[in-house]
Structure formats: structure tokens, C-alpha cells
Amino acid sequence: MQQIDEVSDAQLVISIARFSEVALAEAYRRHGGAVYGLAKRVLHNATEAEDVAQEVFLRLWNQPDRFDASRGSLRSYLLAQAHARAVDAVRSSASRRQRESREAMRTAEAGYDMQHEVWDLAVAEQVAGAMAGLPEGERRAIELAYFDGHTYREVAQLLGQPEGTVKSRIRNGMRRLRAALADKGVRGVDA
Amino acid sequence: MMSHEQASELLGAYALDAVEGEELAELERHLDECPRCRAELDSLRDVAGALGTGVETVPEGLWSSIAGRLPERAPEETPPPMPRLVRRTAGEGGSRQRRGRRALATLGAVAVALAAVAAVLGVGLINANNRADNLQRAATARSSTVAAALHTPGHRVVDLRDGKHMLALQFVVVPDGRGYLLSSHLPALATGRTYQLWGIGTPHPVSLGLLGSDPGEATFTMAGARRPTVLALTAEPAGGTAAPTGPILATGAV
Numbered sequence: 001m002q003q004i005d006e007v008s009d010a011q012l013v014i015s016i017a018r019f020s021e022v023a024l025a026e027a028y029r030r031h032g033g034a035v036y037g038l039a040k041r042v043l044h045n046a047t048e049a050e051d052v053a054q055e056v057f058l059r060l061w062n063q064p065d066r067f068d069a070s071r072g073s074l075r076s077y078l079l080a081q082a083h084a085r086a087v088d089a090v091r092s093s094a095s096r097r098q099r100e101s102r103e104a105m106r107t108a109e110a111g112y113d114m115q116h117e118v119w120d121l122a123v124a125e126q127v128a129g130a131m132a133g134l135p136e137g138e139r140r141a142i143e144l145a146y147f148d149g150h151t152y153r154e155v156a157q158l159l160g161q162p163e164g165t166v167k168s169r170i171r172n173g174m175r176r177l178r179a180a181l182a183d184k185g186v187r188g189v190d191a
Numbered sequence: 192m193m194s195h196e197q198a199s200e201l202l203g204a205y206a207l208d209a210v211e212g213e214e215l216a217e218l219e220r221h222l223d224e225c226p227r228c229r230a231e232l233d234s235l236r237d238v239a240g241a242l243g244t245g246v247e248t249v250p251e252g253l254w255s256s257i258a259g260r261l262p263e264r265a266p267e268e269t270p271p272p273m274p275r276l277v278r279r280t281a282g283e284g285g286s287r288q289r290r291g292r293r294a295l296a297t298l299g300a301v302a303v304a305l306a307a308v309a310a311v312l313g314v315g316l317i318n319a320n321n322r323a324d325n326l327q328r329a330a331t332a333r334s335s336t337v338a339a340a341l342h343t344p345g346h347r348v349v350d351l352r353d354g355k356h357m358l359a360l361q362f363v364v365v366p367d368g369r370g371y372l373l374s375s376h377l378p379a380l381a382t383g384r385t386y387q388l389w390g391i392g393t394p395h396p397v398s399l400g401l402l403g404s405d406p407g408e409a410t411f412t413m414a415g416a417r418r419p420t421v422l423a424l425t426a427e428p429a430g431g432t433a434a435p436t437g438p439i440l441a442t443g444a445v
Contacts, residue, residue: 080236145208152209155209171200172203189241
């Protein structure tokens with residue numbers, strides 16, 4: 001019998017589909033911090049980020065079959081969900097909130113899986129390195145789109161560049177990141 | 192209609208949720224039809240996932256808020272505990288395993304090893320329900336052990352067919368005697384019943400293990416000097432029996 005903390009993410013989702021709350025709790029333990037963290041980074045608001053994290057895990061509970069393990073990791077799936085929701089929230093607010101300066105990412109305390117945390121820190125570090133290696137224009141476009149929730153057209157306006165240029169820069173930057181992360185052996189990223 | 196080149200150009204922005212409006216709708220239509228773009232998108236989403244990976248202090252009440260909103264739980268039940276923060280040591284949680292072993296020994300199938308039925312997280316196949324089935328089957332098809340078995344030289348796929356020659360179960364069996372469930376077309380049994388797999392061709396039918404009421408994932412091992420030549424399936428009371436009591440539902444030559 002496998003221990004709950006040893007089963008794969010795909011197996012966890014199957015157990016969630018069988019209404020195992022223990023499995024959902026384990027998924028939260030593994031990925032809750034990252035989901036909440038990304039939502040907070042986009043939203044700059046802890047309460048709204050909690051709402052997003054709740055919705056993401058409730059959706060996993062209610063519609064586990066939406067996750068397709070053959071198309072990517074559970075982590076990528078949950079983060080994509082969190083990001084889409086956070087971005088929706090940002091865009092729907094009539095006046096964009098005054099953005100606080102980015103908070104330095106803090107070390108997690110209780111409530112989150114140590115092993116995953118260590119791994120997350122390592123990934124975050126490698127991503128930071130890979131981002132730093134991007135040409136300035138590509139890095140800026142990706143940051144504005146992903147972390148500030150702008151569409152690529154908005155990014156073009158903000159940067160005073162043609163839309164086509166921004167579109168290409170995002171794509172090229174993403175591909176460059178993929179190659180750099182795959183090169184460093186970041187789990188889940190293949191060249 | 193968006194061309195493949197146009198779509199491909201947009202995938203980076205799409206993976207970052209940075210495409211909107213009519214353009215988004217057209218891109219999604221293209222994605223529905225273009226496996227190449229879907230594969231590219233999947234891999235860019237992994238990049239976005241890495242990009243979004245940070246470490247943040249999780250608010251204390253977040254898990255209980257989630258647990259409190261799970262609709263399937265009856266109100267009088269206690270909410271699930273906070274996720275465990277320390278890894279369980281190897282000693283803990285062993286009692287279930289030991290109980291399982293004793294139960295198996297009483298089956299009289301001592302010489303032949305057990306079936307590790309996918310009693311995932313102790314929830315087990317008995318509580319299987321439809322929404323889990325597709326996932327389970329998909330995962331089974333994908334699972335690395337099954338895939339590895341299919342790549343093992345000398346492997347054989349054993350079909351178990353019913354009286355009408357309809358395919359009921361497929362196993363892939365590798366030369367060392369291990370078998371893995373490849374697919375199941377069996378109807379789910381009532382609660383309290385389980386499918387049981389038997390090896391025949393030995394002096395007595397030997398239990399190869401329980402498959403649960405709705406087989407999703409299972410492995411068995413045929414050991415010993417005399418290996419079964421035929422696999423047979425019966426339905427038995429949950430917990431299994433030492434010798435088959437029900438009618439043979441399906442058979443297949445190894």
C-alpha cells in the first residue's frame with residue numbers, strides 16, 4: 001500500500017475523483033502554496049488570492065476529469081487555472097488597483113509541503129536565472145503579460161511597440177525560457 | 192479562419208492568458224483542430240507553470256475554507272484534518288498492510304503472490320464511481336509500469352473473453368510472470384462483490400488476486416515451477432474466496 005504522500009499527482013487526481021478528501025488535502029499540500037502565491041502575485045491582494053485558490057481546488061474537486069495528465073503536470077494545470085482566474089479578476093475591476101511594489105517572496109511557513117517548497121525555491125531560482133538571460137524586450141513583455149495580467153495588445157501600448165513585435169517577443173521569449181529551463185533539468189519542462 | 196502560422200505565433204501569449212476577444216475564440220477553434228499547436232501549447236504552459244512557481248506563506252485558514260466548501264461531505268462529519276506537514280515514517284500506517292497480508296494468507300493462495308489491486312489511498316475500487324473510471328482507465332493506459340511491460344521483450348497480451356467471445360479483460364504478461372491489467376470492459380459489480388482472477392492449469396485453481404468491483408488497475412504475479420496456462424475470472428463476495436465459487440465469467444490462454 002502506498003502512502004498518500006508517495007502517490008503520483010495523477011493517482012491523487014483519480015482519488016479525488018473518488019471523493020477522497022485526503023487526496024485533495026494532499027494536492028493542496030503539494031501545490032496550494034504555489035497556487036496561492038501566483039494568484040497573490042498577480043492580484044496583489046491576499047483576500048482575493050485566497051478566493052482564487054479556493055476556486056481552483058474546489059474545481060479540482062468538482063471536475064477532476066478536466067485535468068489530463070497526458071497534457072502536463074498537475075502543477076502546471078493548477079497554476080494555469082489560478083492565473084486565468086487571477087487575470088480575470090484583474091481585468092474585470094473597473095479601475096486597476098494601485099499596484100503595490102512587488103513583495104519579496106518569502107519563505108513559506110507551516111501549511112505547505114517542505115519537499116515541494118524546496119523544489120519550488122529551486123525552480124524559482126532557475127526561472128529567475130533564465131529570465132535574467134532573456135533579451136530585455138522579451139523579458140519585459142512576458143512579465144507585463146504574466147505577472148501584471150495585461151493582454152499582449154495592452155503590453156504593446158504600454159511599451160509603445162507594435163503588437164506584432166510584442167506577440168513575437170513573448171513567443172520567442174517563452175521558447176528561450178523553455179530551452180533554458182529544460183537545459184537546467186527543471187521538472188516538467190521539456191525542450 | 193486563423194492560419195496555422197498566425198495561431199502558432201499567438202501561442203506564447205495564449206499560454207500567459209494574454210489573448211482576448213475574437214482573436215481568442217479563433218485561436219481556440221484552431222487549437223481544437225491542430226494537435227501540433229496543442230502540443231506546443233502544453234509545453235508552453237509548463238514554462239508558464241515554472242514561471243509562476245514561487246513560494247508564498249499560505250494563510251492559515253485557507254485549507255479549512257476549502258474543506259468547508261466541499262459539497263459531498265455530510266454536515267455532521269468532521270472536516271478533514273489539515274494536510275500533514277511531516278512525512279510519515281516507514282513504521283506508521285503498516286497495520287493496514289499487515290491486515291491485508293493476513294487476509295490474503297487465508298485465501299490459500301500462499302504459493303502464488305498477490306494481486307496489488309489499485310486500492311488507491313485505501314479508498315479502493317469498491318467505491319468506484321463513474322467520474323473516476325475514465326481517469327483511472329486513462330491513467331492505467333498511460334501508467335509507466337504498463338507501458339514498460341508493453342516494451343518488455345517477450346511480453347504477451349492475454350485477452351480474457353466471455354462465453355459469447357466478447358473481450359472482457361486484457362492483461363499484458365511479461366516473461367517473469369508479472370501481469371498488468373491493460374483494459375477492462377467489465378460491468379461494475381454490486382457493493383459487496385469483487386472480481387477475482389484465477390490461474391488454471393496448476394493442480395488447483397490458484398487465486399491471482401482480487402480486481403475489485405470495477406477493475407481499473409491491477410497487477411498479479413505468477414510464480415512457482417508450474418505456471419497457469421489459462422486465466423479465468425469469477426465474481427465472488429468482497430474479500431475473495433480460496434477457491435472459485437461463482438461461474439467462470441471469462442477465460443484466456445496465457
